[in-house]
Amino acid sequence: MSRGALLVLADGRFPAGGHAHSGGAEAAVGAGRVTGAASLEDFCRGRLHTTGLVAAAVAAAAALGVDPGELDAAADARTPSPALRTAARRLGRQLLRAARVAWPSGELDALAGRFPKGAHQPVVLGVTARAAGLGPADAAYCAAYESVSGPASATVRLLGLDPFDATGVLARLAPEVDAVVSRAVGAARGAVGEGVDALPAASAPLLEVGAEAHAGWAVRLFAT
Amino acid sequence: MDGVNTAGVRAAARVRACADGRGGTCLPVLEGDGPLALRRTRGSGTEAHVLLVGAMSGPLGGDRLSVRADVRPGARLRIGSAAATLALPGQHEAGARYDVRLTVAGGGELHWLPEQLISVRGSELQITTHADLDHGARLVLREEQVLGRAGEEPGRLTTRLTVRLAGRTVLDQQLACGPGAPGGWDGPAVLGGLRAVGQLVVVRPEFEEKPVTARELGGDAAVLPLPGPAALVTAVAPDALRLRRILDGASALLAPARD
Amino acid sequence: MHLGHSLSHGGPDAVSAGARRPDGARRALRIGLGGPVGSGKTATVAALCRILRDEVSLAVVTNDIYTREDAEFLLREAVLPPERITAVETGACPHTAIRDDISANLEAVEDLEDEVGPLDLILVESGGDNLTATFSKGLVDAQIFVIDVAGGDDIPRKGGPGVTTADLLVVNKTDLAPHVGSDLARMAADARAQRAHLPVVFQSLRGEDGVRDVAAWVRERLAAWTA
Numbered sequence: 001m002s003r004g005a006l007l008v009l010a011d012g013r014f015p016a017g018g019h020a021h022s023g024g025a026e027a028a029v030g031a032g033r034v035t036g037a038a039s040l041e042d043f044c045r046g047r048l049h050t051t052g053l054v055a056a057a058v059a060a061a062a063a064l065g066v067d068p069g070e071l072d073a074a075a076d077a078r079t080p081s082p083a084l085r086t087a088a089r090r091l092g093r094q095l096l097r098a099a100r101v102a103w104p105s106g107e108l109d110a111l112a113g114r115f116p117k118g119a120h121q122p123v124v125l126g127v128t129a130r131a132a133g134l135g136p137a138d139a140a141y142c143a144a145y146e147s148v149s150g151p152a153s154a155t156v157r158l159l160g161l162d163p164f165d166a167t168g169v170l171a172r173l174a175p176e177v178d179a180v181v182s183r184a185v186g187a188a189r190g191a192v193g194e195g196v197d198a199l200p201a202a203s204a205p206l207l208e209v210g211a212e213a214h215a216g217w218a219v220r221l222f223a224t
Numbered sequence: 225m226d227g228v229n230t231a232g233v234r235a236a237a238r239v240r241a242c243a244d245g246r247g248g249t250c251l252p253v254l255e256g257d258g259p260l261a262l263r264r265t266r267g268s269g270t271e272a273h274v275l276l277v278g279a280m281s282g283p284l285g286g287d288r289l290s291v292r293a294d295v296r297p298g299a300r301l302r303i304g305s306a307a308a309t310l311a312l313p314g315q316h317e318a319g320a321r322y323d324v325r326l327t328v329a330g331g332g333e334l335h336w337l338p339e340q341l342i343s344v345r346g347s348e349l350q351i352t353t354h355a356d357l358d359h360g361a362r363l364v365l366r367e368e369q370v371l372g373r374a375g376e377e378p379g380r381l382t383t384r385l386t387v388r389l390a391g392r393t394v395l396d397q398q399l400a401c402g403p404g405a406p407g408g409w410d411g412p413a414v415l416g417g418l419r420a421v422g423q424l425v426v427v428r429p430e431f432e433e434k435p436v437t438a439r440e441l442g443g444d445a446a447v448l449p450l451p452g453p454a455a456l457v458t459a460v461a462p463d464a465l466r467l468r469r470i471l472d473g474a475s476a477l478l479a480p481a482r483d
Numbered sequence: 484m485h486l487g488h489s490l491s492h493g494g495p496d497a498v499s500a501g502a503r504r505p506d507g508a509r510r511a512l513r514i515g516l517g518g519p520v521g522s523g524k525t526a527t528v529a530a531l532c533r534i535l536r537d538e539v540s541l542a543v544v545t546n547d548i549y550t551r552e553d554a555e556f557l558l559r560e561a562v563l564p565p566e567r568i569t570a571v572e573t574g575a576c577p578h579t580a581i582r583d584d585i586s587a588n589l590e591a592v593e594d595l596e597d598e599v600g601p602l603d604l605i606l607v608e609s610g611g612d613n614l615t616a617t618f619s620k621g622l623v624d625a626q627i628f629v630i631d632v633a634g635g636d637d638i639p640r641k642g643g644p645g646v647t648t649a650d651l652l653v654v655n656k657t658d659l660a661p662h663v664g665s666d667l668a669r670m671a672a673d674a675r676a677q678r679a680h681l682p683v684v685f686q687s688l689r690g691e692d693g694v695r696d697v698a699a700w701v702r703e704r705l706a707a708w709t710a
Contacts, residue, residue, distance in 0.1 A: 015584035020574035024413060033412035046408025053406075073451075077386075077396040080448040080456045082438045094586035157575045176407065201384060202406070203397035204414045205421055205444075205460050212438050212446040219552075223572035223587075 005132040008102065009125075010142045012149060017094035021087065022154030022222035023047060023147065027210035029158045030217070037165040040155050044148040044173055050204035052147030053180050054078050055122040057199045059143040060136035060188035062126020066196065068111055068119060074196035075120035081208040083215040085120075087224045093118030095125060105131035140184040144177045154222060232286025232316050235260045239274055241332070243298030248272075251301075253294075260289060271300040276338060278307060285348055286316025290323040295332035295361075302335040308370075308464075309341045311349035311379055319348030319380065326353070330360030340368040340420075340464050343402060347379030352386075359390040360429050363454075366471055368422035370464045371401060371415075378402045378419075387425055387454065394450045395425065415460055418444065420467040424457040426478040431455065436478065445470045447477070504596065511542075511602035512708040513592060514701060515581065515618035517645055518629035520611030523655040523688065525553045527629055528608050530694035531701065532562035539603040539705065542567040542595040544588060546580050546610045553608060566599050577610030585622040592622075604705060614643035625704055627697065631656040636665035639673035647677045651684060651700050658687040 008014065025043065028034040034043050058075050062068060079085045096118070100108045108131050111119060118124075122143050129139035152166045183200070190198035211224060235258030244250040249272040256262045261277045276291065283289050295301050311320065328334045336355075343349065357363055367385065371378035380402040387395040399421065401409040410417055431453035439447045443466070445459035457474040461467035504510045516524045528543060535541055543563060545553040547570055554570035557563065569591045573580040580588055588607060596602050607623055609616060618626045628649035630638050633656055639646055646652060652674055660667050667685065674683045684696040 013583065015586055017584060017586040017590075019576060019579050019584055020572045020587055022574070028412045031412075033416050039412055042408055042411030043413045044408070046411040046413030049406035049408055050414060073392065074396070076451050077393045080395060080397065080450060080458065081446070082449055090587075090590065093590060097586055097589065154574070197386075197393070197396070201386075201396040201398040203399055205399070205458050206416050207413050208448065208458050209440070209444050209446045209460065212448065213440045215438075216440060220572070221575040223574070 002133050006134055006138045006141070009128065009132055009134065009138070010145060012153065014098060016098045017091050018146065018150060020223045021091065021150055022158070022224065023150035024207045024210050024214075024224065025151035025154045026158055026220060026222045027214035028206070029155065030214070031210065033206075034155060034159075036159070037161060037169055040152065040161065040166065041169045041172065044151055044169060045176065046204055047151060047207065048144060048148050048173060048176060048180055050202040051207060052144050053184055053200050053202050055143040055147060056140035056181055056184035057187045057191075058120065058122040059126040059129070059139035060185045061191045061196070061199060062123045063129040063134065063136040063139040064126075064188055064192050065130070066188070066191055068123050068127060069114065070196050071123045071126075072115065072119045074199055075123060078199075078201050078203070079120070080203075081211045083211045084208065084224065088120045088122075089115075089118035091118075091121040092124040095121055095128065099124065099128040099131065103128065103131040107131060136185050136188055137181055140181040140188070141177070144180045144184065148173055148177070158221065232284065232288060232314065232318070232320065233258050234288045236290045236292070237262050237276065238292045239301070239303070240294045240296065241272055241299040241301035242296040249299045249301060259283075260291065267302075271302055271333075274301065274303045276303060276305040278305070278309060283309075283320035283322055283349060284312050284316070285314025285320055286318050287314065287320040288323075289321070290325070293326050293334060293336065295328045295334045297329045297331040300333045303337065305338040308339040311341060311343045311347040311381065313344070313346035313348070313379065319350055322349060322351045324351070324353040326355040326363070326365070328355070328357045328361035328363055330358040333362035335364045337364070337366050340370050342370045342373060343379040343381040345372060345377045345379055347381075349379065350382045352384045354386045354388070355425070356388045357390070357427055361427065362429070363387075363425060363427040364475065365425040366422065366475070368420065368464065368467055368471070369399075371419045371421075380404050385423060385425075387427070387450070389427065389452045389454060392452065394452045394454050395456055416444070418460045418462055420461045420464050422459050422461075422467045422471050424459075424471045424474055425454065426457075426475070427454040428478075428480070429453055430480065441470060441474060443470055445474065447474060508601065509709070511592075511596060511600070511605045512625075512705055513605045513607055513623045514704065515607045515609065515623035515626040516629060517581065517609040517612065517616050517618060517626060517649070519613065519634055522611070522629045522631040522634060524608050524611070524629045525556050526688050527627075527653065527655065527694060527697060528606050529557055529560050529562045530688055531606065531698055532557070534694055534698045535604065535701065536563060540601060541604040541606065542569070542599060542602055544591045544595070544605065544607045545570045546573050546577050546588065546608060553610075567595065569595055573610055577612045578616035581607070581609045581618045581622060582616065583619075585619050588622050603709075604701070614638070614641065614645050617644045617648065624708065625650040627651045627653055629653045629655055632660045632665040632667065632670065633663045636667075636670050637673075639670050639677060642677045646674070649681070651682050651697070652678060653697060654683065654685045656687060657685045658689050
């Protein structure tokens, strides 16, 4: 693996559309559930162990070469909110565009042909990791970290939260990111032999419900 | 309950519903043992009604309980339970497991509407519900989890609900809460300090023609159309009563229009 | 283009600024409109749509700070059928969406071409931002920077990437100049000094045909694009 390539892919400035998404933070702020650094940390921890774990496992499985079509269907089944399914596909398409320029590969081209409207973002992330010469743990790290860094940076904009506090939240969650990645990679290796049912399905009811409410807001800063 | 039960109880209940050929539904298999008993009650119209009766409180740590319901073409079955199920601590180290498997053939219809599951302090329970439907099958499935009796800390509860439709998994979701669950389960992304969470799954072939539209239901609930002719209602509420009210309202919303 | 690898699967184009669509047809000319909040970007877009819609097939992408405000203004004004107007969310950073991470805008542009195409022209309107916000060349072929006389007649002198490098600088609301004490001659001289030979248009959309000069500039661009 190339640590340099991992930094490129994990960079928050990688131009794949993430900046317009709050990962549910805008809905949680609107509902009065995230009001400062402590509740942001709770929010991020819950997201990391649920949708973060699932995304990390799907990304790791894609990096291991599990069929992207099966993984996309598995991601669908694990994403009951249509607003979140649409967002995941849109982000997948955006990532694919950037990835094909950064790491041209036949597998990425084939993925674009198979999913012209986009595959779930973690699926694209895993295939991108392969194209970049990265492994399943790298893909899982990108997904798991993104599951908390997105809401943290969005909350800085939404609440005027002190950016040092937001970064402190991410630093405190780092050991849990490691643990989630290790679980995700284990499950992904299981999925290679047993199929995608072996992938985790941890869900977060308030993220699902909040995403639908947020999609109906007339005025909002973020796409999700 | 007196120490005999060190390995936990193993109990299974099974019901099979078939069309009786006269427009009604017969139950050629209806059996239960241990704490799980099934009783046929008065049906309505062409639908058979069955009640799951807990003959003792449980499940306790170490118990392995399973329910199988199999609905054949043209049969209509409704299963409820006589009372809420309490997950209780046991003397056994290992937690309890409750495994529900539902199969519905094309043209068959199943309503799986048990009362709430209450996760009592100190208990540890893992519930798996798997519904496998053929093309053209109908399902109304409601599950409700209540975290702790009034004012009480919950036990450790893990639920996994999967729905497979004509061979495709359209819903696979797991929820883990209580002491020892991965962090953040009680936080603003997952349950937000609320103590009752429920799911209603409705599968109707008519949704192919008239797809369900996603909508927020007020409170913390939403109707979520799944891939295929199916919808999930997810709801989180402060208590069991308010949760039931939301799910009943959603159920009416997704029910076929009455003539 | 600087990218050599083939795009053989018919998926979304991996490159952003290529002049051809995956099927080989020429894609629409994309013109960006940027500028500070309230300078009249949306009004200029609306006026351009009204004057050009019978000549060319066009569509609009808006980048609102609050999701759909500008798109809804255009819808209300009925300057184009609704399917020709798309809004892109910008996560509170409109300049990021048009410069640093243009992927959402590229998706919107391509979806418009797929769904209502073929298109000759797509106007990409930025959310109101500051004087440093410019469009990426990966997103647009040419950009218009819109300022107004009420924002202060020293803006052209201050310069900034929008004022100095935009392909067309529009100084809007000239009718307000006497009321806000702005010196149009000074603005014109400062703009010339900052922009060398790049064109500047002074306009007021209150008058009949107020967008005439900008529309003429767009027509020239279109002619060059299709030549």
